[in-house]
Amino acid sequence: MDSRAYIDTLTSTTATDRHRLFRWLAGQGEETRLDAYRLQNDMIKQNRSAYDPALRAEFYYSMLAKALASMSWIDTAQSQRGQLSLEQSRMISETRIKRMKAKRKSKSSPKKDIIRIQFYEEITALRAAGLSWREVTAYIQDHHHQSFCHGWVRDCYLKLTAQRQGAGGVEV
Numbered sequence: 001m002d003s004r005a006y007i008d009t010l011t012s013t014t015a016t017d018r019h020r021l022f023r024w025l026a027g028q029g030e031e032t033r034l035d036a037y038r039l040q041n042d043m044i045k046q047n048r049s050a051y052d053p054a055l056r057a058e059f060y061y062s063m064l065a066k067a068l069a070s071m072s073w074i075d076t077a078q079s080q081r082g083q084l085s086l087e088q089s090r091m092i093s094e095t096r097i098k099r100m101k102a103k104r105k106s107k108s109s110p111k112k113d114i115i116r117i118q119f120y121e122e123i124t125a126l127r128a129a130g131l132s133w134r135e136v137t138a139y140i141q142d143h144h145h146q147s148f149c150h151g152w153v154r155d156c157y158l159k160l161t162a163q164r165q166g167a168g169g170v171e172v
Contacts, residue, residue: 003058010050010062013069021068029102032071039067114146115156123157 004015011018025036043063051059074092115123119140126136133150140146140153 003055006052006055006058007062007065010047010059011065011069013065017069018065021065021072024072025068028099031102032099036064036067036071039070040064043067043070111148111152112156112160115148115153116160119144119146120157120160123153127157 007018008014013021025033028036040060040063043066044060047063047066074095122140123136126139131139133154137148137150137153140148
């Protein structure tokens with residue numbers, strides 16, 4: 001059996017469907033991607049009898065595609081709500097909420113990145129020299145042409161300091 005037919009048989013999907021599933025996975029948050037790999041491991045255990053050592057890579061790829069098909073069904077189940085029980089509908093809603101939260105947490109603040117990368121060491125030196133937070137933001141405005149609120153710079157700086165101390169002084 002050639003690899004393409006082996007994959008088609010294991011997944012019960014077409015190459016176009018698999019392409020769509022992997023594009024769907026790429027748009028998900030990190031937690032959802034981890035769930036996909038966990039589900040892939042479960043699929044591998046369940047389908048161990050179909051394993052062919054000569055087609056090892058194709059087997060693992062197929063199990064991931066099968067896991068993605070199972071996960072993406074949750075996103076399309078809305079149109080099938082009449083066929084679902086109340087408990088299934090509740091589980092689907094909880095999964096969707098979890099996925100939305102996972103997407104939201106992965107995005108960082110561009111301005112916080114500017115403080116972390118460009119100004120953290122300079123702010124540390126300015127604070128050590130005795131400047132207030134208002135004076136620090138005025139200095140950044142005058143010399144770097146970047147405008148920040150003094151309260152936000154303070155909060156951001158304190159969070160970054162706590163992260164660095166939590167990481168043992170390693171830059172995060």
